[in-house]
Amino acid sequence: MTDNQFSTSVCRQPLNGAWQFRQQGEQQWLPATVPGCNFTDLLANQRIEDPFFRDNETNLQWIEREDWHYRRTFELNSELTGCDAIELVAEGLDTFCDIFLNGHRLGRSENMFVGQRIECKSLLRQGENLLEIHFRSPINEVMPRYRSAGFAYPAENDKSDEKLSVYCRKAPCHFGWDWGPRFVTSGIWRDIYLQGTESARIDELHFVQHQLSADQASFSLDVQLSSLTEQPLTLEVACKQAPRLNRCVSLDAQQDSLRLDFVLDNPQRWWPNGLGEAFLYEFELRLKQAGKLIDQRSQRIGLRSIEVINQPDEMGESFYFKVNGEPVFIKGANYIPGDSFIHRMTPQRHREYFDAARQANMNMLRVWGGGIYQDDIFYRLADENGILIWQDFMFACTLYPADDEFIANVTREAEYNIKRLRNHACLAMWCGNNEVDMAIKHWQWPQKFGYSDELYKRLKQDYIRLFDQCLPEQVETLDPERFYLRSSPIGFWEEDADHMGNHHYWGVWHGEEPFSEYQKRVPRFMSEFGFQSFPMPESVARYTEPGDRQLESPVMQVHQKHPRGNHLICAYLEQEYKAPKDFDALLYLSQVQQAQGLKLAFEAHRAARPFCMGTLYWQLNDTWPAASWSGIDYYGQYKALHYQAQRNFAPYLLTVTEQQQRLSITLVSDLLASEPASLHLRLLDFDGHCHWQQQQVLDTPANTSRQLLELSRAELLKGKAAENLVLQVQLQRPDNQLLAENLYYFVPANQQALPQASAELEVVARDDMLEVRLSSVCLLRQCYLSLAGVSANFSDNFFDLLPGQPKSLSLALPGKSQAEIQHLSEGLCCISLADSYQE
16 A cells, blocks of 8 residues: 555555466466566566576576566456546556556556556456556667667666666666676566546645644645546545544535645654654545545654755865754665565565664665665655655666656656655655766766767766756655755765765775774765675575585675675785684674674764764665675674664764774763763773773763763783773663673784683573573673574674673564474574684
8 A cells, every 4th residue: 555646545456466477479378476577477487496596697687688468357346336437556567568458558657666547447347357568678678779879878787788777767776786686677566456536536645844843833734636526525634643633624526626734732743763752643534425435545744854954064064964953963774675576575574674773773774776766665664663764866876868758757757756755754855866976077987988078078968957957846846845965975985075065985895995994084974885794604505505605606706796895805804804714704704894894984973973974884785695785684684784783873872992092982972861871991801800990970962972081002001911901881870771882902803812712601481582691701702693593683693792791682583482492592503703713
């Protein structure tokens, strides 16, 4: 069910479910499932192998060059027969297709991001009806445009000789990316149904907020109607949380719009995760004629103000978000499509990602421009969980055409999706594209692609037409209160411009700079940065065979899409850690390295507020199982990075940095109020002996950072072995509740004298829950717990266990009895950093 574009009509006949499909030219029709696509339908019919397993991707590229026909029969539901109008609604057709109803051409699609609504009553008949959708190969469809252009657009992530993706309004990452495969799909990827109109229908509902304070809110609901009657109508409006806003409005015959104004005293405001409740008001609109319900619409709204402050200031050019008048430090990640076959993203899978984001103390996800405008439930869950959404339009890393036909197509796409998403409280801003401004300046496209000065000038003029005219004009017309950014980033990492707006910093990784650069290259807002790791052995085993499990195997190469990816992971490991003892240890160490590297960035960004006001790492999730920058692998397993983000994104953060032999301790708070607390410092050796300690009472800062003290490294060490010491820093409430903790090691990981030891595990099995208490007589770094045969995430993992300081974890196992959990606990395993090294 969609939120905004289509009403929740009382007259609807679903057409999802069982269909048939065939490759054009073939006689046999095969079963198909809608929503779906040609790849998954072929897989279900055992016509292809699992596209994600081993190197099967390379054997499936023929599919993109074929046409695919889908069909189903249905009988018209009785409640639709009396409707004054009936429309076929297809919310997602991928991508080029013609639609036929009972042999008559009903319509066509050429943009997977635009839903179709087509009047069809005159073509429907009693008894059996035949609906057919003929999908044309995206490759064959746009090849003539590519050939007639006489040049190739610089779509370097399009993994083919002909760069055709730019001509298709289709998920760019379907054509390949440096973290994902090339599967150019066709099919019905979102809901399809018949919708009837009985006398009148609610077409659109637009929530517009006019004024908001803690004392009062004023807003309106702009309602667009389609009326097919001369009889008067009644619109009833009810708000569950504020019944005093309820009303009943009489409508004139043929009235097609009205504005409902509301004033609400003492409103409950919507807040991002960590700052308050993400409160939503639920409105129900019921359209009636002579007392009979003929249409209805539900709409949840969040009362909040969101401002993007991007302007010159005394430190350069700011970029930060204010919510309800408060500057908010942004903590989160970039989000890509959760599956190469995007219809497989079920509501449950979406919920799992939002649970993960909320529990990791995130308050924003950036919907990146090389994927899709996400499902409606994605934005509903963002509303509910207080997760702000930075929304890119679907353009990334290349120039695009801007002829009249292409601009008209993009205009329809922008209008459709702005209207679909603009009512959501979570929606923070629109961004025209990903990295094209940066690419124009720094990616040497004229040299790489042989562009003449004249051609490159024309391509840049097309760029301006698309991103400075077409898209911002649609935002200004349809969603004028929201901020529009032409291209992200504003400042480029290749230049000395960290003081300028938002950045994508890739000096670490692409630039092969050391992780320590994260502490030096701190921008005003970091909207992309990251480092790759491999999935853990349990996940790798799901897409490989035993003989594949070596770094240079052909299968592992297929599942590493960055041309230097494996080399870079290993090159950094050689600098940071001791050599792994085997393949499984390499996978584990890659995750430790990724998490500990980004820890430096997270802490540097947060400690630098208000100069820096955001950190969005690349990337939250995966689109298939592979080596990538993700913090959660394709199978939903949290990597070390996700657990580290959870710690570093907590409301309070303590950081310890060293410069010129002095240690600086900083406390960061995202909370809007101060509270009493105490700071505790202890210098411990790896066997748990305390060599020095200190504490102080303080009041926490409110929504800012504050340096608390400096310490002399020399005075702390006083001749003791630095490779055997750790500084523990804790923030506690007066009741001793732990608010924040950090550990500082005086030498790099490959120089630390880590003892060989194992954690002692105490296990308690309860219904639906496994609880584990770990303890050790010596330091265990980066403890990783796994449970054989179970795909689930512990409450914490990849943590340092200090001697004499036990730690308790839990693992939810829904549906498991106490006896079953007790049996499963026998497969509990814990490894640490020392276990992974060659002896």
